[in-house]
Each structure stands twice: as C-alpha cells, then as structure tokens.
Amino acid sequence: MPEKSITIALAGNPNAGKSTIFNNLTGTRQKVGNWPGVTVEKKEGHLKTNGYDLAVVDLPGTYSLTAYSIEEIVARNFVLDEKPDVVVDIIDTSNLERNLYLATQLRELDTKVIFVLNMADLARERGVKINADKLSELLDVPVVFTVGNRNQGTQELLKTIISVAEADIDFPRTRRVYYGKDIEKAVGELSEFIREKTSAELPYHIRWIAIKLLENDRIVKERILQSANPQGEAILQEAELKRQRLRDFFDEEPEIVMTDHRYGFIAGIVKEVVKTVSKQRVDVSRQIDQVLTNRLLGLPIFVFFIWAMFQLTFSLGAYPMDWIDAGVGWLGEGAGRILPEGLLADLIVNGVIAGVGSVAIFLPNILILFFCIALFEDTGYMARAAFLMDKVMHLIGLHGKSFIPMLMGFGCNAPAIMATRTLESEKDRILTILINPLMSCSARLPVYILLAGAFFGARAGNAIFSIYALGIVLAISVGRLFRSTLLKGKVAPFVMELPPYRVPMFKGLLIHMWDRSKIFLKKIGGVILIGSVIVWFLSAFPRQVQFSRDYQAEIAQIGAHYGAGIEAAHGDVLERLVSERDEAVSALETLQAKEKIERSYIGRLGKVLSPVFAPIGMDWRGSVAILTGFVAKEIVVSTMGVLYAAGADEDEKSEALKTALKKSGMTPLSAYAMMAFVLIYVPCLATVAVIRRETNSWKWTIFSIAYSTTLAWIVAFIIYQGGKAIGLAVC
Amino acid sequence: MNLSELRTGQTASVTRVGGDGPFRRRLLEMGFLTGTDVYVEKYAPLRDPIELILKGYHVSLRVDEAARIQVENVREVKTAHA
Ligand SMILES: Nc1nc2c(ncn2[C@@H]2O[C@H](COP(=O)(O)OP(=O)(O)O)[C@@H](O)[C@H]2O)c(=O)[nH]1
Numbered sequence: 022m023p024e025k026s027i028t029i030a031l032a033g034n035p036n037a038g039k040s041t042i043f044n045n046l047t048g049t050r051q052k053v054g055n056w057p058g059v060t061v062e063k064k065e066g067h068l069k070t071n072g073y074d075l076a077v078v079d080l081p082g083t084y085s086l087t088a089y090s091i092e093e094i095v096a097r098n099f100v101l102d103e104k105p106d107v108v109v110d111i112i113d114t115s116n117l118e119r120n121l122y123l124a125t126q127l128r129e130l131d132t133k134v135i136f137v138l139n140m141a142d143l144a145r146e147r148g149v150k151i152n153a154d155k156l157s158e159l160l161d162v163p164v165v166f167t168v169g170n171r172n173q174g175t176q177e178l179l180k181t182i183i184s185v186a187e188a189d190i191d192f193p194r195t196r197r198v199y200y201g202k203d204i205e206k207a208v209g210e211l212s213e214f215i216r217e218k219t220s221a222e223l224p225y226h227i228r229w230i231a232i233k234l235l236e237n238d239r240i241v242k243e244r245i246l247q248s249a250n251p252q253g254e255a256i257l258q259e260a261e262l263k264r265q266r267l268r269d270f271f272d273e274e275p276e277i278v279m280t281d282h283r284y285g286f287i288a289g290i291v292k293e294v295v296k297t298v299s300k301q302r303v304d305v306s307r308q309i310d311q312v313l314t315n316r317l318l319g320l321p322i323f324v325f326f327i328w329a330m331f332q333l334t335f336s337l338g339a340y341p342m343d344w345i346d347a348g349v350g351w352l353g354e355g356a357g358r359i360l361p362e363g364l365l366a367d368l369i370v371n372g373v374i375a376g377v378g379s380v381a382i383f384l385p386n387i388l389i390l391f392f393c394i395a396l397f398e399d400t401g402y403m404a405r406a407a408f409l410m411d412k413v414m415h416l417i418g419l420h421g422k423s424f425i426p427m428l429m430g431f432g433c434n435a436p437a438i439m440a441t442r443t444l445e446s447e448k449d450r451i452l453t454i455l456i457n458p459l460m461s462c463s464a465r466l467p468v469y470i471l472l473a474g475a476f477f478g479a480r481a482g483n484a485i486f487s488i489y490a491l492g493i494v495l496a497i498s499v500g501r502l503f504r505s506t507l508l509k510g511k512v513a514p515f516v517m518e519l520p521p522y523r524v525p526m527f528k529g530l531l532i533h534m535w536d537r538s539k540i541f542l543k544k545i546g547g548v549i550l551i552g553s554v555i556v557w558f559l560s561a562f563p564r565q566v567q568f569s570r571d572y573q574a575e576i577a578q579i580g581a582h583y584g585a586g587i588e589a590a591h592g593d594v595l596e597r598l599v600s601e602r603d604e605a606v607s608a609l610e611t612l613q614a615k616e617k618i619e620r621s622y623i624g625r626l627g628k629v630l631s632p633v634f635a636p637i638g639m640d641w642r643g644s645v646a647i648l649t650g651f652v653a654k655e656i657v658v659s660t661m662g663v664l665y666a667a668g669a670d671e672d673e674k675s676e677a678l679k680t681a682l683k684k685s686g687m688t689p690l691s692a693y694a695m696m697a698f699v700l701i702y703v704p705c706l707a708t709v710a711v712i713r714r715e716t717n718s719w720k721w722t723i724f725s726i727a728y729s730t731t732l733a734w735i736v737a738f739i740i741y742q743g744g745k746a747i748g749l750a751v752c
Numbered sequence: 753m754n755l756s757e758l759r760t761g762q763t764a765s766v767t768r769v770g771g772d773g774p775f776r777r778r779l780l781e782m783g784f785l786t787g788t789d790v791y792v793e794k795y796a797p798l799r800d801p802i803e804l805i806l807k808g809y810h811v812s813l814r815v816d817e818a819a820r821i822q823v824e825n826v827r828e829v830k831t832a833h834a
Pocket residue numbers: 033034035036037038039040041042082139140141142143167168169170171399400523524525526529
C-alpha cells in the first residue's frame with residue numbers, strides 16, 4: 022500500500038510548548054531553515070506511522086494572526102496558501118483564556134483544526150479543571166490533552182491528527198464568533214457584495230475575507246487587488262465605507278470592537294468549560310522571580326550569569342579549541358607530506374585546511390554558547406534578561422532582548438549574530454546585527470596587544486580599554502543614527518510575556534544547541550572555504566616572482582661559506598657556527614618571504630591602496646595586513662610579522678616584531694589609528710557569512726561591509742590627522 | 753488615572769487603552785480589555801519596564817506604554833487574583 026502524505030502545521034502562543042510537542046512528534050528528524058524571504062526560523066520534521074507519512078511544520082509562535090508582525094504573516098500565509106491538511110494549535114492550558122484568542126482566529130480560517138491542551142499538569146496543579154468534551158462541542162473541534170515535557174498524549178494526538186485529516190468536514194461551520202448585530206450585518210452585506218462582484222474563484226472563503234477587510238487587514242487587501250480584478254477597487258471601497266459607518270456608530274475602530282467580541286466569545290466558553298477549585302498554593306515561579314528580578318539583587322545576579330556564561334564558553338572552550346588547533350595543524354602537515362610539493366599542496370594546506378580550520382576552531386565556543394542560550398530560553402530566564410536590560414537597550418532604540426547578542430559580541434561576533442534569532446522584530450534584528458561587530462571580539466585583541474604593547478608601554482592597558490570603549494560609544498551612536506534613518510519606524514512595543522520558570526528538558530536543550538551550530542557549520546563552511554581560497558590565491562600568486570636578489574644563490578653561498586668550517590669544527594665552535602649559519606639563512610628567507618608577499622597580488626593591491634591608507638597613517642604594509650585580516654582578524658598580526666620582516670611565526674608578544682614596528686616609522690598615533698581601524702572595519706569572513714545568512718539579504722551584508730569600512734576610515738582619519746594637528750605625533 | 757501611576761502591589765481595572773492603532777490592537781489581543789483587572793507585580797531595577805499580572809499570566813510593559821492605559825478602581829491587594 023502506498024503511503025499517504027499528510028501535512029500538519031503546529032501553531033500556538035510562544036511558550037505554550039510548541040517546540041516540545043514538535044520534538045515529541047518528529048524526534049530528531051528535523052530540518053531547520055528560514056521561511057522564504059524573511060529571517061524567521063522554519064522547522065520541519067517527518068515521521069511515519071500506520072502507513073502515513075506525516076510532514077510536521079512548526080509555525081512561528083504568535084499570540085494572534087493579525088498581520089502586524091512577520092511571524093504572524095508567515096504563520097497565517099502558511100495556513101492559507103499551503104493549505105496543510107491539519108492545523109494543530111498548541112494551547113497552554115494553565116493560561117487558557119489568552120491562548121484561546123489565537124485558537125478562535127485559527128478556527129475562522131476554516132481549516133481543519135485540532136486543539137492540544139498542553140501543560141495539562143500545570144493546570145491540574147493550579148486547581149483548574151477543564152471539561153474537554155464541552156470545549157470540543159462548543160467549538161466543534163477535537164481536543165487532546167498532553168503533557169509535553171513528559172511526552173504524554175503524543176500517541177493520542179497522532180491518532181486524532183490522522184482521523185481528522187481523513188474526515189470530511191463541512192465548511193462553513195456554525196459555531197463561530199458572533200460579532201454582534203451591527204458588525205455581523207456589515208459582514209453579511211460585504212460578503213454578498215464580494216460574491217456579486219467576483220465570478221472567479223476567490224483565494225479564501227468569503228466570510229473570512231469580509232471580516233478581514235472590515236478589520237483593515239493589509240495583506241488581505243493586497244490579495245483582493247491582485248486576484249479579484251477588476252472589481253478589487255470596488256470591493257475595497259465598499260469595505261472602507263462600511264468601516265466608516267461602523268467607526269461612526271461605535272466611536273471606535275471596528276477591529277478594536279471585533280477584538281473585544283472575540284474575547285467576549287472566549288469568556289463565554291471559559292465560563293462553561295473551566296472549573297477552578299481554588300487551591301491555595303505557593304507559586305514557585307513567582308518566588309524565584311522575587312529574587313532574580315529583585316530591585317537590588319536582579320542586576321548583580323544577571324551580571325553573574327553572564328560572567329558564568331563567558332567563563333564557560335571561553336575557558337572550557339579553550340581545551341577543545343586547542344585540540345582542534347592541533348588537529349588542523351596535524352592535518353595540514355600530513356597533507357603537506359602526502360601531497361607532492363607544489364601548487365595543489367599549497368592550496369590545500371595553506372588555503373583550504375588553514376582557512377576552514379580558522380573557522381572550525383570556533384565550534385566549541387559556539388556549542389557551549391548556544392547551550393547556555395538554550396538554557397536561558399528554555400528556563401524562561403531570557404525574558405527576565407530582557408526585562409532587566411530593556412531600559413539600557415532602549416537608549417539605542419533596541420529591545421531588551423538585544424542585550425545578550427551584543428554582549429556575546431565581545432567573545433565572537435559570529436555566534437552573537439546568530440543569537441539575534443531570539444529577537445522578534447525584524448528591524449531590531451537587523452539593527453542588532455549591523456552594530457554587533459562594533460563589540461570588539463576576542464580575535465581583535467592580539468592586534469591591540471601587539472600595537473599597544475609596542476607603542477604605549479605601561480599605558481597599553483588604558484589604550485586597549487579605550488578601544489573597547491570606543492566600540493561601545495560608536496555602537497550607541499550608529500545604532501541611534503540607523504534607528505532614526507534606515508530602520509525608522511516605531512520601536513516594537515515591549516509587550517513581553519514573562520513565562521513561568523520551568524525545568525528545561527535536556528534533550529530539548531541539545532536539539533536547540535545543535536540546530537544552530539549545524540547552520541554555522543554547514544552554510545558558513547562553504548563561504549569560508551571560498552573566501553580563504555581567494556585570499557590564499559591573492560597572496561600565493563603570481564607563482565614566479567622576479568626577486569630583487571637571487572636568494573637561492575645567496576643561501577647556497579652561505580651554506581658553502583660555513584660548510585668547510587662546520588665540517589672541521591667540534592663542540593662549542595661547531596654549535597656556534599651552525600647557529601650562525603642558520604641565523605643568516607633564516608634572515609634571508611624572511612626577506613624573501615617579505616618580498617614574495619610584496620610582489621604577490623595582495624601586496625600589489627596593498628600598494629595600490631596605500632594612497633587610501635596614507636591619510637590614516639598606514640603604509641602599504643599596514644594596508645596588506647588589513648586586507649588579510651578580512652579572513653580572520655588575528656591574521657593581521659601574522660601578516661605584519663611577515664611584512665615587517667620579523668618572520669611569520671611572530672605573535673603579539675614578540676619583542677622582535679615590536680622593535681621592527683618601532684623602526685618602521687609608525688608612531689603611537691598611527692598605531693592607535695590602526696587599532697581603531699581594526700576595531701571597526703569589515704567584520705571577519707565568518708561574521709560576514711553569518712550576517713548574510715541571518716539577514717537573508719546581500720543588500721544588508723554589503724551595507725554592513727561598506728558602512729563599517731567607511732566608518733573605520735573616518736574614525737582613523739580623525740584620530741590620526743586630528744592628533745597630528747594638535748601635535749600628538751611624537752608622544 | 754493611568755497604569756504607570758500605580759505602585760507595586762496595587763490592582764486596577766482597565767477603562768481604556770490609548771496609543772496608536774497597532775499598539776492598541778496588540779494590547780487588546782494580549783487581554784487588556786475594558787474591565788480587566790491588572791495587578792502591578794513589580795518595577796524593573798532600573799524602574800522601567802513594569803511587570804504586570806492579568807488574566808493569570810505575567811507580562812511586562814514599558815512605563816511610557818503603561819501610561820497610555822487608563823485605569824480606575826485602584827485598590828491594594830495582598831495577592832494577585834487578576
Ligand atoms: N510542566 C510542563 N512543562 C512543559 C510542558 N510542555 C512543555 N513544557 C516546558 O515548557 C517550556 C517551553 O516549551 P517550548 O516547547 O520551548 O515552548 P514554545 O515556545 O511553544 O516552543 C520548556 O521548558 C518545556 O520543557 C507541559 O506539558 N508541562
């Protein structure tokens with residue numbers, strides 16, 4: 022027997038247990054992606070049961086289906102356009118009244134709906150008794166009880182889904198919200214008007230269209246104009262007329278009156294199906310919150326949690342990072358040994374393995390960070406964090422929830438930007454993404470340490486701190502600027518539910534963490550691969566460089582020069598001679614490497630660009646270092662090592678490199694300008710890839726690159742030229 | 753009187769939600785209907801936003817948003833039955 026496919030959509034309020042039920046139904050066979058065109062997360066899963074192939078789609082959590090937020094539009098359009106066989110509405114039973122608002126809206130869509138009364142355990146605990154048969158009868162909808170975190174009721178839900186999908190149900194249904202005499206009359210007349218005016222098939226059933234038009238629903242209006250041509254205009258005019266009349270009559274917007282009626286309808290139902298046996302019980306969640314959001318303790322505790330999260334991420338993460346680093350090094354060496362020396366080996370070792378390795382190394386950080394975030398989310402603490410920090414974030418026109426991604430940026434911008442998924446408003450999300458790279462990530466620290474160490478001596482700490490502060494000040498200014506120009510529009514109202522604290526499920530946490538880390542690995546991997554190969558190409562080509570001196574011959578000469586002496590010598594003398602020879606050889610090799618880079622494409626590019634960098638106090642070597650820093654900012658240090666002829670293996674603590682830098686004509690002022698530039702300019706490749714992924718738009722990605730680089734140049738220019746003007750150059 | 757003038761531990765009934773269209777609609781959809789009792793659970797440490805309890809759940813609003821909600825019948829109650 023061939024399997025029958027059924028598509029079901031899970032809808033529900035945020036925190037009603039949607040993800041939990043989704044995991045119960047589909048196990049780990051899930052796919053995470055984005056809804057087309059928007060950055061709302063889409064989860065899809067499959068299961069096979071009794072000869073049916075069920076596709077389960079997790080709709081965004083919403084409180085209503087009014088077309089205000091993208092989440093609501095996405096959820097509604099899926100139900101309307103994709104026509105899933107069954108819509109399963111997950112209801113938080115302990116919060117029935119508000120949850121039924123979405124439920125009644127879903128029912129109005131006239132699709133097959135099942136109500137899942139989840140959190141049945143909590144309701145029972147609170148002394149709330151629900152008469153499911155009555156509810157089912159009143160709303161003409163099958164009702165199933167579940168306890169998501171204990172996987173109870175899942176089988177029964179599956180059975181109900183299949184029987185509902187197979188059943189023939191007549192629409193329109195009779196038991197629906199009654200909007201009162203006047204509105205019902207308007208709905209009836211408008212429906213009639215629409216029926217007369219359109220011969221062709223309408224996208225949705227008429228009563229719903231009429232209701233939505235009276236509610237002035239933007240999306241439905243657009244659809245009508247598209248589909249019911251040429252009568253669309255007339256229909257909208259008629260609807261506006263009716264709206265006007267109702268507005269005059271109620272002295273209120275019709276949609277507000279209709280919302281009131283829906284709640285009235287719900288109140289009636291709740292009265293009939295809910296019995297509360299008043300149990301005087303301790304509200305544990307409320308007591309926890311008396312401490313965690315306490316006026317005096319709330320903020321210190323929050324700071325402690327954040328501190329702990331960072332400790333865990335970067336201290337604990339350091340161990341596996343070392344392993345990965347070693348593994349990548351080992352892999353590179355192995356590949357270098359197996360492959361015949363030449364272009365291919367160079368590409369694989371220095372392009373592919375090194376490039377991908379530089380990103381893979383972030384994986385432990387990402388896993389741990391996302392585990393912590395999942396913990397914050399699933400316990401309900403995330404909403405408290407937003408509650409505590411909203412006042413601060415509101416200064417930039419952002420929501421309190423933006424605080425966590427901003428803070429994470431100090432560790433690594435890539436996972437930080439991925440954490441913006443917890444923000445509901447798309448504008449907030451884009452703004453947070455745009456200013457996030459101004460939080461100085463840990464990869465930039467080596468550059469600061471090198472430059473500040475070389476030029477600021479005892480005041481290095483202050484110099485570095487001021488760079489971090491500069492980043493924060495810029496983030497605030499840029500944030501305010503973008504908010505009032507590019508991302509104008511009303512700040513999303515802060516109507517945020519503070520759900521009860523809950524003990525999270527370990528499996529849920531792991532799925533949460535893995536979903537996001539997987540995105541990082543899969544999608545980001547490709548971009549990084551291409552990017553690192555391009556930078557490798559630019560620095561490795563042209564292969565044949567016309568050197569200014571014959572290094573090979575000179576090295577051979579040195580060999581010959583010491584050859585006889587070494588053969589004859591013993592003991593200390595031998596050792597001295599060997600080390601003398603090696604030093605001479607490596608000095609030459611360093612020079613050669615420097616010249617090779619200088620003459621490579623990237624070196625030439627640096628020279629071409631040097632007029633651009635000259636006004637901010639950087640020579641061509643600085644320009645090249647900055648260019649290579651695009652792959653990963655810590656590379657700036659090793660490039661400078663090569664270019665300032667101190668050897669490629671120098672790190673930020675190297676005295677030789679510091680000396681070379683001081684001799685190169687750099688001044689404290691130009692060093693500081695360069696530090697500022699490194700802080701602000703293009704985020705690294707991994708971050709750019711994440712920005713592309715999370716904004717789902719090349720436009721924003723390119724904008725992010727362009728604005729940050731321009732801003733970097735302007736700030737460095739002001740520092741360098743301004744400093745020179747007031748005579749700081751020699752300090 | 754508006755909601756943002758209430759102190760922690762006070763309850764009041766909503767009479768009218770002001771503000772612009774989408775904001776009003778959103779609040780109504782979250783249950784801020786005329787006649788609904790709202791209990792002020794606490795203010796955030798930085799005095800903004802406010803945590804409220806209504807219809808048995810906790811919700812937070814910014815102070816300037818709460819200022820757009822008109823209330824009456826303010827009373828002190830020990831526990832939130834709102
Ligand atoms: N007590 C109880 N907790 C539940 C139940 N279902 C889910 N949870 C918990 O509620 C929290 C939120 O669930 P989640 O599935 O993430 O909600 P979503 O926002 O709708 O996706 C999690 O900590 C779950 O473990 C239930 O039936 N009873």
